Amino acid sequence: MDHTATLLLGAVTFLLAGVVKGTIGLGLPTIAMGLLGLALPPATAAAVLVVPSLVTNAWQMLAGAGLGPLVRRLWPMLLGVVAGTLAGSRLFGLAGAWAAAGLGAALTAYGAVGLAKIRLPTPTPAQERWLGPLVGLATGLVTATTGVFVLPAVPWLQALGLGKDDLVQALGLSFTVSTVALGAGLMQERLLDPALAGLSVAALLPAAAGMALGRVLRERVSEPAFRTTFFWGLLLLGVWLLARSAA
Template sequence: MMIEALTELLTIPQLVFAFAITVLAGFVKGATGFALPMIMVSGLASVLPPETAIAAMIVPTVLSNVWQSLRGGGIKAAVDVAGAFKLYIATLLVFIVIAAQLVAALPQNVVLLILGVPIVALALFLLKGRVMYVDPSKRGRMDVLVGAASGFLGGLAGIWGPLTVTYLTAIDTPKKEQIRITGVIFGAGAITLGLAHLRSGVLSAQTLPLSLLMIVPVMIGQSIGNKVQDRLDQKKFRRMTLFVLIIAGLNLIRRAVM
């Protein structure tokens, strides 16, 4: 039954292409801690309907983020790091809910442009060796401000990852801590997205088998990416993250313009 559902959605060449794109997405996720949905949806949507591409990434995204948040420390480490960023997480989720009600108020291309341009600009700024210093005594205020901005844009465009990673990179969050906190934040977002699309019908009996199948290439890619991440020191990890952020921001600008 699962095979029949898959053959109705994809041809064999399309399935091979989907596997290759998903392995790549898993690798980048394992190495940098983010960009899995962006790569999967952008790649798969070139050969599949956008709704099917979104459905395909939901289940593997949830599992990859659970793995990421627990890796190298278990549940206690994930809970500890979530506690350290509780203001950011709470503000982000509240503004996602608020902004989601305003989706019709702004054209999507405007939202994507508003999100993409600052990400590219800040990533280039940091890549040049500049430092964005946040006084530890004012970290709570910045968590709320950036969390609100990220949640607002996330609610409008469904994208809150790049701005979150940009902020964590800017305040020089240690590599392992950044990986855990992004896993917690993205995991919560992916679960919310999955529940929403169960209701919308995007994730259905027809598309769920594809999403389950994509777990395999994601885990293969993420395993390889994790090995790369383990060998990167803080400086190299930071630079690699900034390069991926620039690509992510340019992709958002491309979507806005096109």
């Protein structure tokens, strides 16, 4: 793919991903990885999404008033995310020949979980203390090998019984930490160079424009219907990536 086509693909991808995030509050990195993964190696796609993912999720993280209590509650999970991502980047990494298949599997699984509306049981405080770090470690390993950091973190956070605003802020916190860890893992493996960093910064503009459009769209469409469409899209995109990897 030539440079112009890459820029066009990136602009359209981050505009669409921003629309999704602006409408339902999540999905920018997942959509970006899936669509960019159709034409670019997963490691390149992950490098391009670092800056827009970091900025948009940090914005979501800082928007609420309950950040301090969330950090105190979730830090064992977040530490697991960092450890899992850095270890996974060193052991497996996004540069592997099977990374595209891993990305397809992650998107398929997330789409299926979303469509099935699977909800984990709420853990007791004692269970949360030891399960949290394991969830973080697993999320970090998935992040390092696919560039997608929603599983199993999102179902776990949804199971904690947080209020709506706290859940949105907790997702922003988890995704921010995952993005920082992913960026560190890419740099550790020398997969994030100045050229890709420049493309990542440039992707901020379409992502921000998409989020603005998404907020307008939120007032005009049914959020449950949009979520269903989103999860079907991820499922089909994941299946396509898996089929192409197997071909």
